[in-house]
Structures are given as structure tokens and as C-alpha cells.
Amino acid sequence: MITGRHLADFKPPPWLANRHLQTLLPRALPQPASRLIEEQLELPDGDFVELAWVDAPALADETPLLVLFHGLEGSVDSPYARHLLDAAERRGWRAVLMHFRGCGTRLNRLPRAYHSGDTADARWCLESLAQRYPAAPRVALGVSLGANMLLKLVAEDTDNALGLTGAIAVAPPVDLAACADTLQRGVARVYQRHLLGALKAKVAPRLARQELPLTLSRDELARFTTLRAYDDAITAPLHGFKDAADYYHRAAAGPLLETIALPTLILHADDDPFMPQGLYNGLTLGPGIRLETARHGGHVGYVEWQNGRPASWLARRVGRQLDAWSTRASTPAISRSDS
Known part of the structure; x- marks a missing residue:
């Protein structure tokens, strides 16, 4: 091998x-x-x-x-x-x-x-x-x-x-942490914007219908400009992590x-x-x-x-x-x- x-x-x-x-x-x-x-x-x-x-x-x-x-x-x-x-x-x-x-x-x-x-x-x-x-x-x-x-x-x-x-x-x-940081720099922000847009479009209706155990308004969601912010407010609490840093470390x-x-x-x-x-x-x-x-x-x-x-x-x-x-x-x- x-x-x-x-x-x-x-x-x-x-x-x-x-x-x-x-x-x-x-x-x-x-x-x-x-x-x-x-x-x-x-x-x-x-x-x-x-x-x-x-x-x-x-x-x-x-x-x-x-x-x-x-x-x-x-x-x-x-x-x-x-x-x-x-x-x-x-x-x-x-x-x-x-x-x-x-x-x-x-x-x-x-x-x-x-x-x-x-x-x-x-x-x-x-x-x-x-x-x-x-x-x-x-x-x-x-x-x-x-x-x-x-x-x-x-x-x-x-x-x-x-x-x-x-x-x-x-x-x-x-x-994961280093990659999240990379997506915040230069042209890579275009890819981050695309991915973040897809995530927001999917979660926004569920927030509006109060289907998720999150105290987050659609206006707050709209203000997220990075995947790290999204992971901190949504991915981490939905899946049992303390915050984005904890999620990136453990995953x-x-x-x-x-x-x-x-x-x-x-x-x-x-x-x-x-x-x-x-x-x-x-x-x-x-x-x-x-x-x-x-x-x-x-x-x-x-x-x-x-x-x-x-x-x-x-x-x-x-x-x-x-x-x-x-x-x-x-x-x-x-x-x-x-x-």
C-alpha cells in the first residue's frame, strides 16, 4: 500500500x-x-x-x-x-x-x-x-x-x-477554523457570500415559523456576513456546541x-x-x-x-x-x- x-x-x-x-x-x-x-x-x-x-x-x-x-x-x-x-x-x-x-x-x-x-x-x-x-x-x-x-x-x-x-x-x-478565516479574505469572500446566502435562504422560513429553538430574528440573520457568525449563532447551538470555536475544534x-x-x-x-x-x-x-x-x-x-x-x-x-x-x-x- x-x-x-x-x-x-x-x-x-x-x-x-x-x-x-x-x-x-x-x-x-x-x-x-x-x-x-x-x-x-x-x-x-x-x-x-x-x-x-x-x-x-x-x-x-x-x-x-x-x-x-x-x-x-x-x-x-x-x-x-x-x-x-x-x-x-x-x-x-x-x-x-x-x-x-x-x-x-x-x-x-x-x-x-x-x-x-x-x-x-x-x-x-x-x-x-x-x-x-x-x-x-x-x-x-x-x-x-x-x-x-x-x-x-x-x-x-x-x-x-x-x-x-x-x-x-x-x-x-x-x-475548520482556519478555513473559515480564509473565506473572510480577498476574493474568497465571494464564495462565502454564496454559501451564506444558501444557508440563510433555507433557515429563514424555519425561523419565521418558529420551528427552531433559537432566539434569533430574521433581521439578525440578515446581518450575518460571515460563515463564522452563522455557525456561532445557528450551527453551534442547534447541534450542542458552545459556539463556533467549540464546533470547529470538535468537528x-x-x-x-x-x-x-x-x-x-x-x-x-x-x-x-x-x-x-x-x-x-x-x-x-x-x-x-x-x-x-x-x-x-x-x-x-x-x-x-x-x-x-x-x-x-x-x-x-x-x-x-x-x-x-x-x-x-x-x-x-x-x-x-x-x-
Whole structure:
């Protein structure tokens, strides 16, 4: 198993190398036309999450399974989601995305949402799918917020009771406090404004209907200009944290990486506008981790130029990893980045 720190083989042409262009380009890529099947998965606390399955011909129970966890306010319609699901489906895998609470087509029932360290729903989902497909190799893939959550879950699952073959984390903000601070500076504030707008639009009607145990008016909500302020007033109290600082400290995956033994691929771009420079400096990687760092890539971008048109290197890299794990399911290993 080839673990440790490595250079990714992502090399965009010079005219595609800009970090902000890379971050935005996936929205311009043609989306795969896979048909989706929706499923509502009931949770132990009476709430639910929505699953989006890629429709496929009848598959054997032992067919490998990819489970995808999206980023903050993401969904199956996020620019990267269809490409990653399609990369699995084209290789004969069964593929599904779990929406975090309230991120699917319907608001969740309970007066809470989700957060970067909320591993319980993902664990329940993976346990349920393991019972449904016990003979299938199962790989979990998280993106951004979902990637931090997945790394935390893998670290918590010390004996791999979930029975995963491997995990893939794309652009995980493993230092939540530092990433929140980064989004308050320079051009990154544009991304913060977009994410904050989505969060506000979802929570405002629930505040108006007094569905949440928060003493917060819509006017106060409207005055928030940073994700840290939002997390301090909403995310933290809704989910049992003292404040944003407490949430960032307890939910960040960075300090837990050293414990991860499960074969785990982390993809990180040095120019990610959501992340501070040197994000992994000083962090110890566990014996199962392969960290691949690219000079360029933006935030969940990784758009390359192939056959005269832009294409997703991210989907291609994930596909190579799935190929490696599907052929070595009994003794999984991280594949070389140039394989």
C-alpha cells in the first residue's frame, strides 16, 4: 500500500490553471445524463435523509458500491456529483449519493440540520447499505464538508466495523477554523457570500415559523456576513456546541488523521481558495492515508483538457481508484497516481 504524501498528476494547461477558474469551471462541463432513483432513508431519531441512486440494469448483490457525501449546501445536482457517480456507474459499480438533512427535495422533520462533524447519519446510511449488500465491496467518498465528515467517521470507526474497502476525501477542510478565516479574505469572500446566502435562504422560513429553538430574528440573520457568525449563532447551538470555536475544534478531522488505518485517498489542491496555505503542515497522516496534492485545482475543480475539450480529472482519478479497489477488494491498496 503506497501511503504518505505524493504529488497528484493533475496538470491543467496554463489557460485553465487559475484557482477561481478551476473552482467555477465544473459548472460549465456537460452533465452525464444518468437517470436517478430517489429513496427516503428513515433515521433512528425520527428524521430522514434522501438517497439518490444512479439507475442501472439489474446488478448482482456483490456489485461494488460507491456512497457519495456532498459538500455544504450541496446535492446530487452539485457540479461534481453527477460526474463522480457516473465514473462509478460506467465501471459497473452501484452508485448512490446521501443528501444531508434538508439538502434533498424536502426539509427534514426535526429542528436541526447537519454540520462538518456530524457522522451519525452517514454511519447509519453505511450500516444500512452494508446490511442490504453484505457481499459488496463498499467505498465512501466525501467532498468538501462531506470529506471532513467522512475522515472523522473513518477515524472514529477504528476497527472498521462499517466494513469499508476504502475512503476518498476530496478537498476536506480539515482545519475548520482556519478555513473559515480564509473565506473572510480577498476574493474568497465571494464564495462565502454564496454559501451564506444558501444557508440563510433555507433557515429563514424555519425561523419565521418558529420551528427552531433559537432566539434569533430574521433581521439578525440578515446581518450575518460571515460563515463564522452563522455557525456561532445557528450551527453551534442547534447541534450542542458552545459556539463556533467549540464546533470547529470538535468537528475538525485534522487532529484525527493520524489514527486512520483504512486505505484512504485524500485529494488536495495547494491553490484551493477555501483553504489556507500549508493546510497539512504539522499534521500526522495515519498508516492508511495517501495524500495527493496538486499545485492547481481550485476548490473541487480539477478540470483538465482532453480531446480538445474540458473534462473532469477528478472523475478520472476517482475512477482509477475504484478500478484498483474493485480488482483488489480482498486486500485493498491505494493505486499510484500515474496508474
